[in-house]
Amino acid sequence: MTLSVAERLRSAAAFHYAEYPGVRLTVSKLCLDAGVNRGNAYVKHSELLRELTRSSLPKVNKKNSQERKDIDVQLNQLRAKYKKIDKEYKALLNLCIEQMAEIRSLRIKIADLKENSSQK
Secondary structure, X not given: OOOOHHHHHXXXXXXXXXXXXXXXXXXXXXXXXXXXXXXXXXXXXXXXXXXXXXXXXXOOOHHHHHHHHHHHHHHHHXXXXXXXXXXXXXXXXXXXXXXXXXHHHHHHHHHHHHHHHHHO
């Protein structure tokens, strides 16, 4: 069972506001998260887009603002860790690919050696 476009938009908005309270939701982000064509959403669901991008925005007070700054710091730290891990992953992936190529090459050499020794 697949969700309708409206259901996907609502779900993406609910997720966004739950994960990022106080952060404004743009139509582009909403459509991207929902897996919906933005042009189609504007044409067929413009009222829903207005409703979803305006709803659930809490008023920002000093506490909320400080919490947001703390979250931003944590988010930046996580982004830095992610970049480092992603770089290491790509290096390991390249190493594995090189090793697989070397193994294939050695298997071919072994097969050739076996074939040559059986012909003698």
